[in-house]
Amino acid sequence: MVESMKIWVQKDEASFDVRIGWSSDDSPLMLGESGIGWGYSSSGKKVFGNIFEDYGAAFEKNDVIGSFVDFTGDQVIMSWSKNGEDLGPAFQIPKSELLNKDIFPHIISRNVKFEVNFGLTSTGTAIDSWSSPPSPVFTKLGCVPSSQRSRGAPRIITREDCTLVMMVGLPASGKTTWARNFMQQNSEKRFNLLSTEEFMKKMTVNGESRQLHCGKLRYEHLVQRITRNMQDVVRVASCRRRNIIIDQTNVYENAQKRKCRPFTGMEKRMVVVIPSDEVFRQRREKQSSEEAGARSIPEEAVMEMKANFSLAKEGDENFNEIVFTELGREEAEKVVAEYNRDAKEKGYGKKYEKRREYFAQS
Numbered sequence: 001m002v003e004s005m006k007i008w009v010q011k012d013e014a015s016f017d018v019r020i021g022w023s024s025d026d027s028p029l030m031l032g033e034s035g036i037g038w039g040y041s042s043s044g045k046k047v048f049g050n051i052f053e054d055y056g057a058a059f060e061k062n063d064v065i066g067s068f069v070d071f072t073g074d075q076v077i078m079s080w081s082k083n084g085e086d087l088g089p090a091f092q093i094p095k096s097e098l099l100n101k102d103i104f105p106h107i108i109s110r111n112v113k114f115e116v117n118f119g120l121t122s123t124g125t126a127i128d129s130w131s132s133p134p135s136p137v138f139t140k141l142g143c144v145p146s147s148q149r150s151r152g153a154p155r156i157i158t159r160e161d162c163t164l165v166m167m168v169g170l171p172a173s174g175k176t177t178w179a180r181n182f183m184q185q186n187s188e189k190r191f192n193l194l195s196t197e198e199f200m201k202k203m204t205v206n207g208e209s210r211q212l213h214c215g216k217l218r219y220e221h222l223v224q225r226i227t228r229n230m231q232d233v234v235r236v237a238s239c240r241r242r243n244i245i246i247d248q249t250n251v252y253e254n255a256q257k258r259k260c261r262p263f264t265g266m267e268k269r270m271v272v273v274i275p276s277d278e279v280f281r282q283r284r285e286k287q288s289s290e291e292a293g294a295r296s297i298p299e300e301a302v303m304e305m306k307a308n309f310s311l312a313k314e315g316d317e318n319f320n321e322i323v324f325t326e327l328g329r330e331e332a333e334k335v336v337a338e339y340n341r342d343a344k345e346k347g348y349g350k351k352y353e354k355r356r357e358y359f360a361q362s
Helices: 175-185 196-201 216-237 253-263 277-293 299-308 329-345 350-361
Strands: 017-024 037-041 045-048 051-054 065-070 075-082 085-094 103-110 163-168 192-194 244-246 267-272 321-324
Touching: 017 065, 017 075, 037 085, 037 103, 045 085, 163 175, 163 253, 175 192, 175 244, 175 267, 192 216, 196 216, 216 253, 253 267, 299 329, 321 329
Parallel strands: 163 244, 163 267, 192 244, 267 321
Antiparallel strands: 017 037, 017 103, 037 045, 045 051, 065 075, 075 085
């Protein structure tokens, strides 16, 4: 572990963390919190199945952590070391629990810079050990014969092979449910889901929601900061050869164009989720009751979105395909027209119109 990075937000107990261990190739990124994965955190806890337990000492800057896995017996034994000191077995796993899947080294970090030593450089030059291994029988991963190793999912070769899916719909319309079902049905494509909610789920504290550790007001402030920073996340994603789902409302015409523009060369698909009024009300009520109301969106914000809701025309040059998942295009256009009329009659939408007029004249 090299150092903790500078951050420009208020620090708390979970501002800095690194977790090292093993997981299957199809496990989620949050090591040990779900799927097939086991880890050891810089907090000194081990984790599997979202259960965090005391294991070894906490580690920090300049500490060298070794991660070891032993397949020789009837059980797979995972252990770690700190600066050459063996911390003992952390997990003894029946091989059947691996479900005949290979496991891979897995590291996640939060505002922490680290270096890794697999025994060889990318050019094949040997790297000396940074600390004494607890047992000489272990082989550095890079030195394991290639015949005994398995390859993870390969990176997508060209941008033309990548897909962008842009969700469009009001809060609680059903976008995230559709997106998650789509990801499950197309798991081999390994879609990356970009949304405020998804980022909050990755800001857990020992597997628990951050809301339980920072109070309601501070949590709401954190949600607002993440929402504002999502444009930077989308920009970075557009530079990667990955399959992406942007799960935001995206009801403003300029937002649709601005967000999809950097994904030049990719297959771009817009997915519009507009349910009937009755179904939408039911979904909003359900969302408002979840997480003690933390997911509730103010009515004023929803009305602003309704006033400015815009649907891309069939054959829009920015998208290769436009899909309507619930109401078809004809019915959806009627609903959106009613959204626009009702919200504008109640005085919403003027702020956006004035801003658009300003930029048109400048």
